[in-house]
């Protein structure tokens with residue numbers, strides 16, 4: 447049941463066709479884990495908290511640095527040197543007191559990934575490297591949790607939604623390819639666009655409306671402002687998901 | 695062997711005289727990319743490693759569909775459209 451306060455707070459989105467109080471209640475009951483507390487995490491966590499997702503766990507073990515602030519809008523000048531998860535949790539709680547925020551100051555590894563995502567309804571990929579994305583992809587598939595991929599480079603962005611056993615996963619598309627782990631160029635607007643697309647997908651999935659970004663990798667070319675798609679299929683020989691379910 | 699269009703991503707257009715679309719000939723993805731490199735030699739280092747393999751972090755799509763696993767060997771026909779998709783991992 448929604449409170450009078452919640453009915454007023456979420457009035458404009460409850461008005462959306464197919465959303466309704468029922469959709470808002472689904473959001474309130476949802477538990478979302480956001481892997482990463484930086485550029486993609488900032489917009490996705492802000493908009494998920496604002497939309498009234500009941501519980502958000504943020505995992506990151508970095509501290510805020512001056513060079514993060516051009517894009518990681520959850521962190522401010524005053525936060526430099528603080529743990530990112532604490533800085534994020536403070537802002538998100540102030541934004542929406544009704545949302546439970548859990549800050550986990552840990553690095554995501556093969557050893558802990560399964561335990562970190564366990565019990566959550568959705569996993570948001572807000573990482574800054576591909577190897578950890580593959581760990582999350584695999585863990586989400588094993589636990590049958592939808593996985594919301596996003597990545598950026600400069601003005602370039604990518605996004606895709608993965609429904610375990612039904613749609614192509616990250617490994618189906620990228621086949622384990624990694625990119626050099628180095629300082630990459632990026633401006634805040636790119637993770638803002640992609641993080642918001644991820645948040646929109648999460649909300650649509652929870653509420654059960656619209657068409658998801660599945661079996662297609664969205665390619666955002668911010669410089670020319672062109673959106674294209676790479677059509678992909680669930681690979682029956684995929685190392686991560688080949689053994690799961692049928693196809694859609 | 696007809697005309698095939700290759701869409702050049704924004705960050706590579708400095709190697710194609712700022713052209714967004716380059717027309718090439720070829721019957722496979724590989725032949726098309728070779729023809730692109732012939733017209734714009736600067737594209738070679740953008741697409742291929744020293745030993746001539748397509749960079750691992752590039753996906754070529756044909757009419758919006760990934761050319762994997764055939765990649766360079768994938769046949770193409772007149773009117774097809776290729777895209778160069780960079781795999782990115784930042785966040």
Ligand SMILES: [Zn+2]
Nearest residue numbers: 615618684687
């Ligand atoms: Zn897969």
